[in-house]
Amino acid sequence: MSNKSKGSNNERELLRLFTEHGWRGVRVAGSGVNEESPCDLIVGKKGEKKLGIEAKSTRKNIQYIKKSQMSDFMVFSEIMGLTPVIAVKFIREGWLFIKPSDMRDSGENWAISIDEIKVDGKRIGQLTG
Numbered sequence: 277m278s279n280k281s282k283g284s285n286n287e288r289e290l291l292r293l294f295t296e297h298g299w300r301g302v303r304v305a306g307s308g309v310n311e312e313s314p315c316d317l318i319v320g321k322k323g324e325k326k327l328g329i330e331a332k333s334t335r336k337n338i339q340y341i342k343k344s345q346m347s348d349f350m351v352f353s354e355i356m357g358l359t360p361v362i363a364v365k366f367i368r369e370g371w372l373f374i375k376p377s378d379m380r381d382s383g384e385n386w387a388i389s390i391d392e393i394k395v396d397g398k399r400i401g402q403l404t405g
Contacts, residue, residue, distance in 0.1 A: 297404040314348035328358035333365040340385040372397035
């Protein structure tokens, strides 16, 4: 299975999780491919903040996001009035959610380790509840 297929499957899984928690959303067409759609999901619920989600999945102990990608994501979220959220699926840990500001500067990238996200991150029920 290609990385693109894996990413799409993870985005669909994440969208199902939000739906199971009473939220609705959409996958953003062309996410990760062009500058006009620099997030993976947009989700919301009546009376709640609307979220722009950048979804990542890894088998490693650290997830990196290029600074340029993060910058595009943050600008897009601000323009659209979305609260930016990074969703990271560490294999065998499930989905964890953090604010972009919880990531640390690692030079060319922003980074978060599995140990850091377990402290600073939220599970889906904490994020949506």
